[in-house]
Amino acid sequence: MRLHQAVRFAVLALFLAVPAAVAQDAAAGKAVYDLWCAECHGAEGLGDGSAANAMLPRPRNFSEARYQVRTTGSGELPTDADLVNVIQNGLPGTTMPGWPNLSDSETGDVIAYIKSFSRFFGQGDAPQAMDFGRDPGGGPAALEAGAAAYLALECEACHGSTGRGDGTSAPTLEDWRGLPIRAADLTEAWALNGGSSVEDIHTRVLTGLDGTPMPAAIDAMNGGVVTPDEVWQLAHYVASLGARETPPLLEVVRVGRADGALPADGSDAEWEDVEAFHFPLGGQVIEIPRNFAPTVDGVWVQGMHDGSDIVLRLQWNDPSRSPDPLWDEWQVKLMGALDMDGADSIALDSLGAPTLRPADAFTVQFPFEIPEDNERPYFLAGSARNPVYLWRWNSQDGVSAARGRGMESFEDLVDDPVVGDASWADGRWTLYVRRSIQSEDALSFTDGVAIPVAFSAWDGSSAEMGKRASISSWYYVLLEQPPSSTVVVTPLIAMLLTGAFGLVLVRRAQDRGRA
Numbered sequence: 001m002r003l004h005q006a007v008r009f010a011v012l013a014l015f016l017a018v019p020a021a022v023a024q025d026a027a028a029g030k031a032v033y034d035l036w037c038a039e040c041h042g043a044e045g046l047g048d049g050s051a052a053n054a055m056l057p058r059p060r061n062f063s064e065a066r067y068q069v070r071t072t073g074s075g076e077l078p079t080d081a082d083l084v085n086v087i088q089n090g091l092p093g094t095t096m097p098g099w100p101n102l103s104d105s106e107t108g109d110v111i112a113y114i115k116s117f118s119r120f121f122g123q124g125d126a127p128q129a130m131d132f133g134r135d136p137g138g139g140p141a142a143l144e145a146g147a148a149a150y151l152a153l154e155c156e157a158c159h160g161s162t163g164r165g166d167g168t169s170a171p172t173l174e175d176w177r178g179l180p181i182r183a184a185d186l187t188e189a190w191a192l193n194g195g196s197s198v199e200d201i202h203t204r205v206l207t208g209l210d211g212t213p214m215p216a217a218i219d220a221m222n223g224g225v226v227t228p229d230e231v232w233q234l235a236h237y238v239a240s241l242g243a244r245e246t247p248p249l250l251e252v253v254r255v256g257r258a259d260g261a262l263p264a265d266g267s268d269a270e271w272e273d274v275e276a277f278h279f280p281l282g283g284q285v286i287e288i289p290r291n292f293a294p295t296v297d298g299v300w301v302q303g304m305h306d307g308s309d310i311v312l313r314l315q316w317n318d319p320s321r322s323p324d325p326l327w328d329e330w331q332v333k334l335m336g337a338l339d340m341d342g343a344d345s346i347a348l349d350s351l352g353a354p355t356l357r358p359a360d361a362f363t364v365q366f367p368f369e370i371p372e373d374n375e376r377p378y379f380l381a382g383s384a385r386n387p388v389y390l391w392r393w394n395s396q397d398g399v400s401a402a403r404g405r406g407m408e409s410f411e412d413l414v415d416d417p418v419v420g421d422a423s424w425a426d427g428r429w430t431l432y433v434r435r436s437i438q439s440e441d442a443l444s445f446t447d448g449v450a451i452p453v454a455f456s457a458w459d460g461s462s463a464e465m466g467k468r469a470s471i472s473s474w475y476y477v478l479l480e481q482p483p484s485s486t487v488v489v490t491p492l493i494a495m496l497l498t499g500a501f502g503l504v505l506v507r508r509a510q511d512r513g514r515a
């Protein structure tokens with residue numbers, strides 16, 4: 001049966017070829033690379049694209065062949081499957097986007113091309129994925145063992161007791177080039193570079209992130225400090241510290257009507273029962289100076305009203321309670337690492353400490369009046385013709401109201417009745433704001449009507465001030481009416497559509513900003 005054998009052989013050959021079947025043509029990969037990757041990673045793969053100096057972490061220099069999201073041992077080259085994974089999914093929490101639209105052959109080709117930038121590939125055997133052992137499973141006992149391993153391995157020193165990246169060593173961390181690097185916020189697993197599943201986290205913890213201060217737990221495991229099962233349990237524990245999936249974007253903060261008294265401050269137990277809405281924030285990259293390395297990447301918003309007053313609680317993660325001299329070293333390194341020229345550079349004193357330690361800040365932005373025709377002010381703090389109404393808070397002066405006519409043009413509204421206060425604990429700010437629903441001089445809230453709202457945040461210790469902010473696009477607040485009346489649906493849906501459109505515009509503008 002020679003034919004039969006030949007067919008079997010051919011099938012076998014095909015089968016064997018499959019792992020390498022991602023066709024790899026470096027010459028074809030150059031075209032893909034020049035089009036999509038060179039802008040950040042540089043024409044020669046040196047990580048020196050046009051906006052690279054404004055980014056932290058920097059785009060990777062492929063000539064160094066240093067890879068973080070690997071299934072191979074610490075310090076080893078990645079497998080092709082690792083590279084496919086990174087290119088398809090991107091590195092969440094960094095500027096590296098995912099490229100799910102590249103075809104398999106384009107992905108294979110660009111992999112061949114980026115490997116060609118380094119002499120390390122192609123020497124010796126192909127990199128092999130490690131054996132990660134068997135997950136003993138989760139559950140309460142596993143989480144307890146994982147929490148113990150978190151202490152034993154001193155994860156807390158960098159990631160903090162609740163995982164928000166606020167450990168005592170956090171202000172001193174730097175990558176292999178001496179550039180400042182943030183300890184990941186483990187409570188936002190959706191933004192981890194290498195994925196949020198227990199397996200992903202286990203792999204990162206075991207093999208470490210080459211080029212960062214994040215140690216590989218495999219050394220402690222081989223040294224007998226923890227068992228293989230305990231490393232898995234640690235991964236379960238880390239995965240339990242917060243949400244693993246990106247919170248759904250609901251576009252509208254529903255501000256329920258309270259039966260009794262409104263929560264009196266940010267720590268009122270009543271908030272536990274109030275729905276929280278998550279809004280992503282991104283670096284402001286439309287106007288100069290741009291912010292490609294924002295600290296704050298989102299805010300949780302809750303609200304209530306009682307027909308006469310409205311209260312909001314806003315919570316966002318920020319590992320430093322600025323201004324804080326413990327973060328001086330961080331601030332100085334960050335200012336040196338990013339293109340901080342012109343007005344917002346901060347001088348250093350003779351000891352090399354910053355002469356100005358900016359405060360943390362946050363604003364809640366509304367149109368000055370409810371717009372009649374859906375026309376919202378320019379989302380970057382309004383314009384001369386169409387101003388915004390702002391609740392401004394910073395960690396030194398507290399809460400006040402202002403009229404905004406652009407990101408650096410504010411007029412205090414001294415008679416505005418807004419009040420509030422904020423507290424910081426374990427890498428998270430909680431801001432409470434209260435105002436009467438009616439106002440003589442600025443926006444009056446009307447229940448049943450979706451009112452545009454947007455948010456901005458500044459991390460002082462990262463020298464964020466003025467336009468160097470984290471911002472959101474426009475969303476909506478909706479004060480719910482007493483149960484009997486009907487909610488106006490059609491205008492809301494109309495506004496939602498324009499809201500979604502606004503987001504697309506921001507994304508486009510940001511993409512352009514990156515380019």
Ligand code: HEC
Binds near residue numbers: 032036039058087091
């Ligand atoms: C907008 C900027 C940007 C663009 C465009 C970009 N990257 Fe990246 N890339 C980065 C940054 C930043 C990092 C490093 C992130 C880090 O160190 O955590 C990175 C890292 C990588 C890594 C290293 C992954 C690892 O495990 O360490 C690979 C591979 C990579 N990029 C491939 C590509 C390819 C292929 C393209 C084009 C299809 C591309 N990148 C386009 C910014 C970019």
Ligand code: HEC
Binds near residue numbers: 153155186195204
């Ligand atoms: C010396 C400081 C330091 C210690 C100790 C440390 N980490 Fe990290 N860790 C970091 C830094 C910095 C990053 C972010 C690296 C980056 O941005 O690429 C990180 C990232 C991570 C990530 C995210 C990986 C990803 O996919 O982005 C996880 C999970 C993690 N660490 C868990 C742990 C655990 C568990 C421990 C204890 C075993 C630990 N770390 C100990 C500094 C540390």
